[in-house]
Amino acid sequence: MSVLELARSSRWVSRFKIFYSQRKLFLTSSSSFSTTSTANNDEGPARPAAPPIRVSLTESAGRGVFATRRIGAGDLIHTAKPLVAHPSLSAINSVCYFCLRKLKTTSQTQPLQFCDKNCKEQSKVFYGLERRANWSAYDDYCRTHGLKYPLLVKRLACMVISGVAAADGLDILQPANLSSIMVSQMEEGFGLLRSAFTKANILDEQIAFLTKTWYTSVLARIRINAFRIELARGVYEDLLLSAAASVEAEAAVGNAVYILASFYNHDCDPNAHILWIENADARLKALRDVEAGEELRICYIDASMDRDARQTVLSQGFGFQCNCLRCVSGD
Numbered sequence: 062m063s064v065l066e067l068a069r070s071s072r073w074v075s076r077f078k079i080f081y082s083q084r085k086l087f088l089t090s091s092s093s094f095s096t097t098s099t100a101n102n103d104e105g106p107a108r109p110a111a112p113p114i115r116v117s118l119t120e121s122a123g124r125g126v127f128a129t130r131r132i133g134a135g136d137l138i139h140t141a142k143p144l145v146a147h148p149s150l151s152a153i154n155s156v157c158y159f160c161l162r163k164l165k166t167t168s169q170t171q172p173l174q175f176c177d178k179n180c181k182e183q184s185k186v187f188y189g190l191e192r193r194a195n196w197s198a199y200d201d202y203c204r205t206h207g208l209k210y211p212l213l214v215k216r217l218a219c220m221v222i223s224g225v226a227a228a229d230g231l232d233i234l235q236p237a238n239l240s241s242i243m244v245s246q247m248e249e250g251f252g253l254l255r256s257a258f259t260k261a262n263i264l265d266e267q268i269a270f271l272t273k274t275w276y277t278s279v280l281a282r283i284r285i286n287a288f289r290i291e292l293a294r295g296v297y298e299d300l301l302l303s304a305a306a307s308v309e310a311e312a313a314v315g316n317a318v319y320i321l322a323s324f325y326n327h328d329c330d331p332n333a334h335i336l337w338i339e340n341a342d343a344r345l346k347a348l349r350d351v352e353a354g355e356e357l358r359i360c361y362i363d364a365s366m367d368r369d370a371r372q373t374v375l376s377q378g379f380g381f382q383c384n385c386l387r388c389v390s391g392d
């Protein structure tokens with residue numbers, strides 16, 4: 062599993078209420094994230110300012126994201142565009158096939174739809190290729206086994222063949238440790254994916270990257286780093302409303318992988334969170350004041366669970382023992 066879910070504990074809500082009563086989202090290309098602020102000078106057009114963060118090694122959790130200056134409670138740290146996203150099968154006819162925005166109208170005659178011309182245009186190349194193949198066996202495989210991540214691999218493979226993504230695009234992300242049983246369970250998916258392309262007469266040289274090693278290595282990274290996307294209702298810029306949005310979020314519309322957002326480590330009492338307002342573009346926001354040099358951490362799971370349940374989910378899903386302050390204090 063690797064479901065980075067927003068915690069929905071009453072603990073979180075009360076924290077947001079306190080903030081509100083006081084009135085008080087390097088290693089990748091700049092297109093992978095953007096900020097709301099702009100650095101302007103006299104020599105050219107305004108350019109997005111770098112987000113106030115850096116990725117560095119932590120003492121015990123691999124790489125992590127650190128604040129490079131003070132960030133205020135409720136501040137937008139940065140936004141992030143997915144490297145790859147895919148609707149969940151249950152939402153496939155009701156959300157944009159590219160950005161996962163809820164569609165205003167659904168059509169039975171044309172099941173896969175885009176919300177606007179821009180999304181259609183951005184998907185044109187890989188969607189054109191995807192449409193050449195018959196995905197019924199692969200999709201059935203996902204459906205019967207309750208798998209969502211192979212859909213991300215399918216889309217990534219189509220993007221790589223179309224030249225809009227690099228085959229090694231996810232290599233920078235930490236992979237999950239896969240047991241030999243897990244690897245053998247992935248063989249069926251790999252076989253179905255490859256055969257869908259070969260049956261569609263995609264040339265061998267175009268799918269030379271699509272080896273079993275590539276397939277399992279991509280899935281190992283997706284497993285640890287994919288975010289399950291739940292859209293908040295409406296537009297919430299206010300901190301309290303953001304909290305309400307995460308509490309009232311609708312069912313997941315899909316899954317996505319981001320580069321920068323994947324470097325945020327977990328804390329059961331986090332100082333940052335990730336949310337989605339209208340589509341798969343993510344926002345990383347500070348939950349409380351963060352000082353320069355402090356590590357920014359989000360919560361991967363439902364923080365309302367007790368310590369033992371949280372430790373079990375983190376260990377089974379992400380392969381680590383959480384030693385955040387909350388866990389260490391036994392809370």
Ligand SMILES: C[S@@+](CC[C@H](N)C(=O)[O-])C[C@H]1O[C@@H](n2cnc3c(N)ncnc32)[C@H](O)[C@@H]1O
Pocket residue numbers: 121122123124125234235285286323324325326327328379380381382383384385
């Ligand atoms: C999404 S990645 C976060 C970035 C990762 N540290 C890296 O170097 O790429 C999740 C992985 O980071 C590590 N991690 C995250 N939070 C942690 C924590 N609270 N304690 C220990 N390890 C943690 C675990 O290895 C986990 O599987």
